[in-house]
Amino acid sequence: MPEREAREYPGVPLGCRGLFSPHVEEYASRRVQAVAVMRSVLLALSRNRTANRLAKKYGLRFGATRFVAGDTIEKAVECIRDLNRRGIMGALNYLGEFENTEQGAAEKTRKLIETLDAIHSSGIDCNLTVKITSLGLDISKEICVANLTKIVEHAKKYNIFVRIEMEDYSHCQQTLDIYKEMRQKYDNVGAVIQGYLYRSEKDIEDLNQYKANLRLVKGAYKESAEVAFPKKADVDRNYEKIIKMHLSNGNYAAIASHDEAIIEKVKQFVKEKNIPKDQFEFQMLLGIRSDLAQKLANEGYRVRIYVPYGTDWYGYFMRRLAERPANVWFVLKNLFR
Ligand SMILES: Cc1cc2nc3c(=O)[nH]c(=O)nc-3n(C[C@H](O)[C@H](O)[C@H](O)COP(=O)(O)OP(=O)(O)OC[C@H]3O[C@@H](n4cnc5c(N)ncnc54)[C@H](O)[C@@H]3O)c2cc1C
Numbered sequence: 001m002p003e004r005e006a007r008e009y010p011g012v013p014l015g016c017r018g019l020f021s022p023h024v025e026e027y028a029s030r031r032v033q034a035v036a037v038m039r040s041v042l043l044a045l046s047r048n049r050t051a052n053r054l055a056k057k058y059g060l061r062f063g064a065t066r067f068v069a070g071d072t073i074e075k076a077v078e079c080i081r082d083l084n085r086r087g088i089m090g091a092l093n094y095l096g097e098f099e100n101t102e103q104g105a106a107e108k109t110r111k112l113i114e115t116l117d118a119i120h121s122s123g124i125d126c127n128l129t130v131k132i133t134s135l136g137l138d139i140s141k142e143i144c145v146a147n148l149t150k151i152v153e154h155a156k157k158y159n160i161f162v163r164i165e166m167e168d169y170s171h172c173q174q175t176l177d178i179y180k181e182m183r184q185k186y187d188n189v190g191a192v193i194q195g196y197l198y199r200s201e202k203d204i205e206d207l208n209q210y211k212a213n214l215r216l217v218k219g220a221y222k223e224s225a226e227v228a229f230p231k232k233a234d235v236d237r238n239y240e241k242i243i244k245m246h247l248s249n250g251n252y253a254a255i256a257s258h259d260e261a262i263i264e265k266v267k268q269f270v271k272e273k274n275i276p277k278d279q280f281e282f283q284m285l286l287g288i289r290s291d292l293a294q295k296l297a298n299e300g301y302r303v304r305i306y307v308p309y310g311t312d313w314y315g316y317f318m319r320r321l322a323e324r325p326a327n328v329w330f331v332l333k334n335l336f337r
Contacts, residue, residue: 043222044222066287067286067316072309073309076118080126084126088303092115094111094308096111097134098134098315099136099139101139102143104136126160128160128162130151130162132171133167137175149182155188156188160188163254164178166192169197169221176191179191191207193242195216195217196223196228201238201245214246217257243266254283258285258292260292263296280302281302284303286308
């Protein structure tokens with residue numbers, strides 16, 4: 001246990017690890033509650049628009065560079081070049097979400113088109129991953145689809161794949177509707193399904209008719225027990241189930257998780273079922289378990305790292321802290337640097 005904690009909480013003083021660690025044996029319920037409260041606070045902060053505005057103004061801070069490649073496309077391309085050299089592919093994300101002006105959504109679209117140009121001209125092995133609330137989904141579906149169409153068409157010219165991300169539950173149905181609409185016209189587009197939602201099993205069945213290329217994740221937002229499994233064990237179980245369903249249906253799966261137990265189960269499953277290595281890939285986030293990503297790449301698996309860049313880093317950063325409240329320690333350390 002101490003070695004595991006030391007690996008998972010590098011730099012966190014011994015006495016503080018238990019505060020964050022879900023692995024300590026005498027896990028007092030007060031501690032569980034404290035972590036749950038911290039998670040809720042961080043997720044609530046991730047949606048705070050004033051804090052987001054301030055964060056944009058003052059640039060990457062508080063150790064956010066651990067999770068974000070930089071504020072320019074040049075830095076992001078450099079980061080992916082380095083990954084490519086190590087046999088790992090990239091997924092570029094121009095940071096931004098919840099755009100509520102038409103002009104802002106058009107500006108995001110322009111930036112994403114520039115990102116595609118940069119991927120193409122640099123020759124990096126990389127695709128694009130997009131949050132469609134940044135393209136105006138909260139303004140109107142038509143504006144969002146028009147912007148997304150420009151992006152997917154531009155990407156098609158370069159033979160670049162575009163992943164539509166899944167955000168909070170309130171956008172789930174609309175996002176899947178838009179994905180299906182796009183999929184009928186384009187083959188370079190994919191979606192994301194979250195294992196924590198009760199509906200996901202049905203969505204996997206439904207998306208089978210689209211031969212969907214899906215990224216499968218546990219889910220990163222704070223959702224109510226009405227729509228999502230509240231217990232981690234149930235999320236993990238459902239996550240494993242949908243991965244197996246989607247792979248068994250013969251569809252391409254991007255298994256996006258840092259959970260070693262899940263990754264081992266997937267490796268076992270594909271071996272048993274003779275699922276070829278080019279029918280799936282593992283995905284991880286920049287700054288998290290890069291040792292594991294490298295190990296998988298060395299073993300011959302397809303591995304892709306999600307590389308976010310841009311000035312709109314705040315919401316993304318807060319969600320990474322919420323997933324792992326031990327990361328708050330890094331923020332505190334960076335505050336005093
Ligand atoms: C490439 C990629 C794309 C994603 N896209 C989406 C999306 O579109 N929509 C969405 O809702 N969610 C998305 N997510 C986030 C996902 O839903 C989870 O919130 C996140 O991956 C944590 O879950 P886990 O599967 O890694 O497992 P967990 O059980 O949460 O974690 C397993 C282990 O991973 C490590 N770990 C996990 N998170 C962190 C962290 N933040 N810091 C340090 N260590 C950590 C720890 O060692 C932990 O024990 C994405 C994740 C990845 C990897």
